[in-house]
Amino acid sequence: MINLKGCGLGLRSDFLLDLEDTKFRPDFWEVTPENWMFMPKLFEKAFEQAVFERPTIAHGLSLSIGSVDKLNKKFVKQIKTFLDRYNIEYYSEHLSFSSLDNKQSYELLPVPMTKKMIEVISDRVKEVEDIIQRNLILENATYYLVPYSEMAEVDFINEVMEKSGAKMLLDVNNVFVNSVNHGFKARRFIDQIDKSKVAYMHTAGHYFDEEANMKIDSHGMPIDKGVWKLLDYTLKQVDAPVMIERDNNIPPLEELITEYKQMKKIYKEVRNG
Amino acid sequence: MAKLERDVEDRFFDIITNQKENPSSNAFGIYQKLVFYRYEEIINNTFPLFIKYVSPKELDESIFLFLKNPPSTPFVWQIADDYRKMVKRKKLFHNRKFLYELLYFDWIELELLMKEYKTKKIKEFSWENSYTLKQSARIKRFKYDIINTNYEEKRENFTVIYYDFSSDEVLFREINEFLYALIKNLNKKESIKKTLKKLCKQNDINLNEAMEVLEEPLKELIGFRVI
Numbered sequence: 470m471i472n473l474k475g476c477g478l479g480l481r482s483d484f485l486l487d488l489e490d491t492k493f494r495p496d497f498w499e500v501t502p503e504n505w506m507f508m509p510k511l512f513e514k515a516f517e518q519a520v521f522e523r524p525t526i527a528h529g530l531s532l533s534i535g536s537v538d539k540l541n542k543k544f545v546k547q548i549k550t551f552l553d554r555y556n557i558e559y560y561s562e563h564l565s566f567s568s569l570d571n572k573q574s575y576e577l578l579p580v581p582m583t584k585k586m587i588e589v590i591s592d593r594v595k596e597v598e599d600i601i602q603r604n605l606i607l608e609n610a611t612y613y614l615v616p617y618s619e620m621a622e623v624d625f626i627n628e629v630m631e632k633s634g635a636k637m638l639l640d641v642n643n644v645f646v647n648s649v650n651h652g653f654k655a656r657r658f659i660d661q662i663d664k665s666k667v668a669y670m671h672t673a674g675h676y677f678d679e680e681a682n683m684k685i686d687s688h689g690m691p692i693d694k695g696v697w698k699l700l701d702y703t704l705k706q707v708d709a710p711v712m713i714e715r716d717n718n719i720p721p722l723e724e725l726i727t728e729y730k731q732m733k734k735i736y737k738e739v740r741n742g
Numbered sequence: 743m744a745k746l747e748r749d750v751e752d753r754f755f756d757i758i759t760n761q762k763e764n765p766s767s768n769a770f771g772i773y774q775k776l777v778f779y780r781y782e783e784i785i786n787n788t789f790p791l792f793i794k795y796v797s798p799k800e801l802d803e804s805i806f807l808f809l810k811n812p813p814s815t816p817f818v819w820q821i822a823d824d825y826r827k828m829v830k831r832k833k834l835f836h837n838r839k840f841l842y843e844l845l846y847f848d849w850i851e852l853e854l855l856m857k858e859y860k861t862k863k864i865k866e867f868s869w870e871n872s873y874t875l876k877q878s879a880r881i882k883r884f885k886y887d888i889i890n891t892n893y894e895e896k897r898e899n900f901t902v903i904y905y906d907f908s909s910d911e912v913l914f915r916e917i918n919e920f921l922y923a924l925i926k927n928l929n930k931k932e933s934i935k936k937t938l939k940k941l942c943k944q945n946d947i948n949l950n951e952a953m954e955v956l957e958e959p960l961k962e963l964i965g966f967r968v969i
Contacts, residue, residue, distance in 0.1 A: 503816060503817055503818065504818075506817070507817065507819070507856040507857070507858070508856065509855045509856065509910065510855075510859075510910045511910045530816075530818075531816035531817070536751065537744050537747045537748045537751050541816065544816045566751060568814075568816070569751055569752065569755045571814045572755070572759065572811075572812040572813070572814060573812055573813055573814060573815065573816065573821075574755065574758060574759060574777050574812065575777065575780045575781075575818055575821070576758070576773060576776050576777045576780060578751075578754060578755070578758070578773065579754075580747075580751070581746070581747045581750040581751070583744075583746065583747060585744045585746070585747055586744065586747050588744075589744050589747065613769040613772045613773065614767050614769035614770065614773075616750045616751075616753075616754050617746070617747075617750045678772070681768055681769070681771065681772050683769070683772065685772065685776075
């Protein structure tokens with residue numbers, strides 16, 4: 470694997486063409502393969518330049534690793550072609566399911582947290598890794614309800630990583646959102662995660678939905694103070710790169726750069742003691 | 743066999759895609775909304791012309807119907823094509839058939855933009871060569887005056903829609919019915935002259951005159967990599 474370091478940013482078509490007018494480059498980019506496998510020619514050159522001038526990692530949406538279903542091998546092969554084409558070594562996905570019986574929800578749905586599910590996911594991780602010829606990295610997802618559970622989330626995640634051999638993408642915002650929505654201590658969750666498995670980390674924005682009385686992981690808002698604090702706490706325990714994931718309501722690049730600098734400051738302060 | 747896990751996922755998926763009410767938890771409602779908004783966003787972004795002619799209530803109802811049989815593509819942008827086909831198949835908005843053409847017109851622009859093309863050097867036109875419609879172009883017979891933005895007015899017209907390699911945009915232009923028929927009949931097995939000859943015979947048209955009239959438009963279409 471490449472030695473990924475520092476602070477990253479999700480590369481989005483909304484500001485891709487603006488990169489020409491700025492010297493700003495993050496330490497690494499994260500791209501969503503599903504959004505770049507097909508792209509207007511207008512973006513092609515700028516995209517290639519971006520991914521070749523900075524280390525780039527991929528974060529997928531549609532793998533649905535947690536489906537009790539047959540793996541969509543055709544899709545996984547398309548992912549591999551994309552990763553090979555742009556020489557991307559890291560490929561992460563979500564510990565959730567989004568499709569079933571060949572039908573897509575395009576949303577990250579919570580999996581039943583059972584021993585059997587761990588087996589199912591582990592088998593599927595191995596299938597995916599055989600095809601992509603890379604380690605799969607799995608992200609702790611947000612959930613607004615637990616459909617069925619035999620164990621605590623943190624134990625489920627640790628066991629999935631252990632049994633499957635997958636690496637972990639620790640999403641600090643997701644931990645924060647879940648902790649508020651489901652009434653547990655975020656720091657305790659961080660304490661209990663197997664840090665040796667963490668490949669890199671995410672941070673992102675969320676909002677509070679009054680009607681549902683829950684925090685919603687929207688990736689469409691600036692990062693919350695509480696999440697920055699939790700990131701600071703996490704960075705003291707986890708020696709891994711971190712990045713901002715902004716998918717919706719994307720502001721002008723300057724605003725993202727400001728937020729990126731804020732993250733970098735926290736990162737440097739922790740790393741330099 | 744993970745039967746319990748299968749049942750749990752089946753039930754969950756069914757509740758959120760069929761947008762069924764579930765009094766046991768309002769969290770199902772969050773997922774229902776998130777899934778609905780995801781579809782709605784894509785449909786709004788892909789069909790800017792179409793959505794101007796349907797009410798928010800009609801649009802919502804069509805999306806609810808669409809969600810009952812969700813698409814299989816892992817690529818979100820491709821949802822729009824499945825939605826377009828569903829609208830036509832279920833005969834929604836059947837009293838405003840121009841909407842089917844608007845859906846096509848909006849969709850085809852995106853489809854042509856998202857394709858990856860291999861371009862070869864353009865060869866000089868010859869009546870002895872065989873040609874086919876390129877991947878970067880479509881021909882369409884419209885029943886409504888879509889291309890002049892008189893969307894609700896009936897007017898049969900024939901249009902070529904193509905990816906323009908110089909501007910990286912999708913462009914369109916009206917062509918005459920005869921040229922449309924010629925392009926539609928083009929095939930790799932015979933020269934364009936032979937195809938034209940058959941068409942002239944069927945329509946009782948003089949071949950030489952047809953060749954004279956069509957040569958320039960055909961050269962132009964080759965230049966645009968339409969054929």
